[in-house]
Amino acid sequence: MTRERFIDEVRQQQEPLRRFLLALCGGNAPLADDIAQEALVRAYVASGSFLGLSKFSTWLFRIAYNCYIDHCRKSRLEEAPLQAAESVPAADGADRSFRYQQLYLALERLPEKERAAIALFYFEDRSIKEISSILQMPQGTVKYHLSLGRNHLKDML
Amino acid sequence: MKEIEKFLRENKPLVKEDPGFILEARRRMEQVEGIKAEVDRQRGRGRRALVVALVAGLALGVAASALAYLYPVNAASVDEGLWQSFRLFLQEYRGLLIYPLAALAITLSLVLSKKTAVQ
Numbered sequence: 001m002t003r004e005r006f007i008d009e010v011r012q013q014q015e016p017l018r019r020f021l022l023a024l025c026g027g028n029a030p031l032a033d034d035i036a037q038e039a040l041v042r043a044y045v046a047s048g049s050f051l052g053l054s055k056f057s058t059w060l061f062r063i064a065y066n067c068y069i070d071h072c073r074k075s076r077l078e079e080a081p082l083q084a085a086e087s088v089p090a091a092d093g094a095d096r097s098f099r100y101q102q103l104y105l106a107l108e109r110l111p112e113k114e115r116a117a118i119a120l121f122y123f124e125d126r127s128i129k130e131i132s133s134i135l136q137m138p139q140g141t142v143k144y145h146l147s148l149g150r151n152h153l154k155d156m157l
Numbered sequence: 158m159k160e161i162e163k164f165l166r167e168n169k170p171l172v173k174e175d176p177g178f179i180l181e182a183r184r185r186m187e188q189v190e191g192i193k194a195e196v197d198r199q200r201g202r203g204r205r206a207l208v209v210a211l212v213a214g215l216a217l218g219v220a221a222s223a224l225a226y227l228y229p230v231n232a233a234s235v236d237e238g239l240w241q242s243f244r245l246f247l248q249e250y251r252g253l254l255i256y257p258l259a260a261l262a263i264t265l266s267l268v269l270s271k272k273t274a275v276q
Contacts, residue, residue: 003186011179015172022170033178040182044189103168122165154161 001047009056010040016057016124017064023119024068024112027104035071039064054133061124061134065116072112106156114149117142206267213267217260224253 001009010017017039021032043050043063050059107115116135120126128146132139228249247254 003183003190006186007179007183010182014178018172018178019170022172027170029173033175036178037181037185041185041189044186099168100170103164104170118165122162123169150158150161153165154158157161157164 026108039067114145117145118149213264
């Protein structure tokens with residue numbers, strides 16, 4: 001895959017990828033973008049091994065999720081989720097900022113797998129099959145994490 | 158449960174438009190390509206040095222065999238002990254010893270320069 005072709009693909013996936021990582025990082029936009037950039041570099045280095053067996057976006061999201069997991073293992077960070085509100089455009093108003101803040105706080109309290117499953121299913125509208133491929137777990141386990149995540153969020157929100 | 162699902166679908170995280178994101182990605186990819194090219198260059202240099210060292214070794218072996226064939230050592234002298242044999246060998250091939258020594262020096266310098274380049 002040439003660099004230009006790769007960048008074209010990335011341009012199309014830029015927003016969903018950053019949104020997915022933003023949800024995983026509890027609304028910390030600079031951190032999400034850093035991980036996204038790292039994922040893009042990893043994907044570019046490995047682009048020769050992309051055989052097209054899955055969608056490019058699925059492959060890219062899997063790499064991004066692995067980058068996020070690596071980052072968590074390295075730093076064991078639990079960044080201040082209150083920064084989340086700052087990343088919400090001001091035009092949306094205080095009410096929306098507050099809702100995002102609540103959402104990010106709740107997401108941050110979820111275990112990583114539940115958070116990832118919720119983000120992919122509800123924010124990215126991915127199918128269970130795709131989520132299973134991205135998170136590298138059986139479809140039944142994805143459904144289980146989704147159900148658990150929903151229940152946890154219900155208690156928190 | 159439906160409320161939670163509705164809440165999640167209606168509150169997808171908003172990503173700020175950032176034209177610098179793709180520019181940064183492009184810059185990093187250029188850096189990756191630069192590193193890849195440098196690694197390839199180093200590998201090529203190492204491979205060439207290895208081939209030259211192999212050829213030098215082969216030539217040295219052929220030269221040694223030719224010498225042994227053209228100037229056979231007196232078998233009787235071997236019986237006189239190792240040190241004596243070595244002394245006789247030096248006496249017989251004194252004039253020709255410069256070639257294997259030079260080949261050894263070239264091989265060593267190539268191997269060492271390859272190691273330095275990899276570091």
